[in-house]
Amino acid sequence: MSTEDTHRLIAQLKDLHYGTPSDTALRNELYDALIRATVAIESPLDTVRRLSFAPLQLSIAKIAVDLNLFEIIVNQDGPADVAELAQVTKAESLLLRRILRYMTSFDMIAESGPDSFKASTKTKSLATPGFQAAIKHQLSWPQRPAYLCDTMVNTIRFSFEAQLPAWVAMPKFLHDTNYQNPIDPRHTAFQQAHATPLAAFEFAMTRPELFADFSKWMALQRHDQPTWLDVFPIERISQAAKTIELSQPVFIDVGGGVGHQCAALVQRLPELSCRVRLQDLQPVVERAIPGTGVEAQAYDFWTPQLCLNAAFYYLRNVLHDYPDERCRVLLEQQLPALGASSVLLIDEMIVPSVGASRHGVELDIAMMASLAAIERTEGQWADLFRSVGLCVVETFCYDPQTGQSLMVVVPQTQ
């Protein structure tokens, strides 16, 4: 299909908002064709994300039914903001904002501005008692959580075994905790679902096959997607390499999984071979990608950083695994290692205040369900860094759709 035809088709599809075929059979045929077309244009990553995160939609719809959100939003006079909705539902506003953002992204309600929401035609359908009953029926609270039981398979297995039980448990967990935003990684829907006192990462460590699935998924989770290396001026890394001792690592990937980002960096800058270091827990570095010229080191990031004065300390998708309090502890373990010209490179999603992507909100809720963690907005990142004496001096966005970005972070005094 030519670019011109594609643009024409997109315009026609957007017009569907203004009216669908009145002939039911024709509408059904169009619906079927659109679903198949959506699947047909999916990348392999889109496919695995669709399958892995689909159950979240039902879980969030159930929470909305429990909070009576569909009816409240349909019956309000014009848009309502998070504070008003928090007052009516008694849910904590931060938690409610995250739920409403997800609902907007999946067209259950509409966004009318930052933190402001209104009913859409779908909200009206979902406020119907019969439809609400259907949602309740599909996801009734379990009495005793039933234990359910190449890389795409690892992901689906990981989502199914580790995450899905937490998503099923989430509506009851939030009800039982009076709809407060979870902030304790050992007190989330995950513990309820898996009947464990352990935090999700600790639990995964007791299930080596689950942890292996997780590590493989981390290595491939953004397969074929742009990365920080597409936007960050990597000549800064080669320059820095010339200014520090040859025996010193230049770049450290803290919590770097099996070393996929380190390997990608050395591929672009082969002269850095042996000066790029991967740090992660022992069982993970044992499975580090071999033959990449990357030095792997077992390191627990809740303890003081072992390697002093490196030029760059890189953390990708690590801070989004933890609530603010834990992030502060983690960052404080790194700070004493920083030399005068060291910087932190924080590779994370920056969720926009309006129009968050579907995948962004999926991850946000998934982080909350299992880890009491959060995908942060620009303001939330700034607050977190400020609280430990750090600030963002540059931001390189490499995926505008999700807000995936590299933040250059330094001590405030620098």
Ligand SMILES: C[S@@+](CC[C@H](N)C(=O)[O-])C[C@H]1O[C@@H](n2cnc3c(N)ncnc32)[C@H](O)[C@@H]1O
């Ligand atoms: C969400 S994954 C991100 C992995 C990698 N940075 C990436 O972006 O693909 C979090 C990583 O933190 C590691 N991790 C968890 N707890 C850790 C700890 N206490 N010390 C060091 N690494 C840890 C996990 O093994 C995992 O590789």
